[in-house]
Amino acid sequence: MDESILREAGHRLYVTSRLKEMKRYLVFRARCRMHKEIMEDFLDFFAETQQRKDILKGTPAFIEQVTRAFFYKDSTYEERSALIKNHVKYMEKHFTQDALRRLYIDVNTKENCGELVPVWEDIFEDKPLCLSLYFHAGQYKEGCLSLILTWDGAPFYQIMFWFGPDMEKTGDAIWIGALQGTPHGSDAIKRMTKAFFGYRPKNLIFYGLRNLARCLGISKIYGVTNAGYYAMNHIRLDRKLKTDFGAFWEECEGKPCQTDYRFYEMPVKEYRKDMSELKPSKRAQHRRRFEKLDSIDAAFDASCKKLLKS
Numbered sequence: 001m002d003e004s005i006l007r008e009a010g011h012r013l014y015v016t017s018r019l020k021e022m023k024r025y026l027v028f029r030a031r032c033r034m035h036k037e038i039m040e041d042f043l044d045f046f047a048e049t050q051q052r053k054d055i056l057k058g059t060p061a062f063i064e065q066v067t068r069a070f071f072y073k074d075s076t077y078e079e080r081s082a083l084i085k086n087h088v089k090y091m092e093k094h095f096t097q098d099a100l101r102r103l104y105i106d107v108n109t110k111e112n113c114g115e116l117v118p119v120w121e122d123i124f125e126d127k128p129l130c131l132s133l134y135f136h137a138g139q140y141k142e143g144c145l146s147l148i149l150t151w152d153g154a155p156f157y158q159i160m161f162w163f164g165p166d167m168e169k170t171g172d173a174i175w176i177g178a179l180q181g182t183p184h185g186s187d188a189i190k191r192m193t194k195a196f197f198g199y200r201p202k203n204l205i206f207y208g209l210r211n212l213a214r215c216l217g218i219s220k221i222y223g224v225t226n227a228g229y230y231a232m233n234h235i236r237l238d239r240k241l242k243t244d245f246g247a248f249w250e251e252c253e254g255k256p257c258q259t260d261y262r263f264y265e266m267p268v269k270e271y272r273k274d275m276s277e278l279k280p281s282k283r284a285q286h287r288r289r290f291e292k293l294d295s296i297d298a299a300f301d302a303s304c305k306k307l308l309k310s
Contacts, residue, residue: 009060031067035077042081058105061140070141072262073232087144090163099307103135112137119303127152131208142177149205156182157205166220173220174213197289213268215304221266223249228262
């Protein structure tokens with residue numbers, strides 16, 4: 001096992017001049033030694049190509065993710081290592097080298113984050129509203145990539161996820177580790193919901209993820225349940241989460257997975273009511289909403305042509 005890689009990664013991840021951070025660094029190194037075979041295999045995977053070497057150097061959080069109880073409840077070292085490798089292989093297969101460089105290689109080492117890669121842009125209250133792909137070290141507990149909704153450059157909503165095989169191992173899927181809301185408060189949410197014809201920001205960002213899946217040809221999306229959320233490894237089971245994942249997934253036509261209580265499965269395509277199903281007073285609002293959603297579809301098509309391999 002290349003100790004120099006672990007040493008460099010550890011000093012990127014932890015401010016070892018502080019006692020508390022030094023303790024975390026020592027625990028990180030100890031965990032790597034205790035699971036030497038898994039970590040050696042993981043580092044060997046990233047050593048196979050120059051691009052992977054660059055990804056690991058730019059995003060050392062991938063190494064720590066293996067050693068921590070992240071992604072979902074009761075994840076193992078083996079599962080986390082395989083999850084990250086599968087995500088990277090999927091990204092290599094489908095995303096351009098430029099997209100990988102912007103997300104994982106040319107990283108701001110002070111903030112430990114890649115570049116915001118826009119996939120849709122709009123204006124809300126005369127300020128830019130944008131959906132972007134993004135990876136920040138502060139989001140690595142729940143995924144390997146994020147779709148983030150920013151308003152005037154500040155985070156508003158975000159979904160953390162990763163790419164990997166579906167449960168049946170017959171195709172690819174998007175796995176959601178968390179959905180996080182806005183620090184702007186409920187008043188901003190209400191105003192944005194009104195501006196988007198009754199479509200809430202969390203519906204908007206999930207619609208963006210559905211569009212990403214559509215552009216990639218992915219047919220399944222899994223979302224973590226309250227009981228499956230990674231933090232359930234550490235907190236009391238009777239403690240309520242700020243977001244009721246299950247309730248939202250069910251709004252999105254999701255159903256609990258029969259073989260794994262930790263996840264819901266959602267269809268990629270959102271169900272749209274026919275105008276004949278709506279009250280006459282609601283038809284104009286839904287027509288404008290559907291027009292807005294169609295414009296998002298077109299924006300994703302254009303953006304993904306630049307980000308994905310042909």
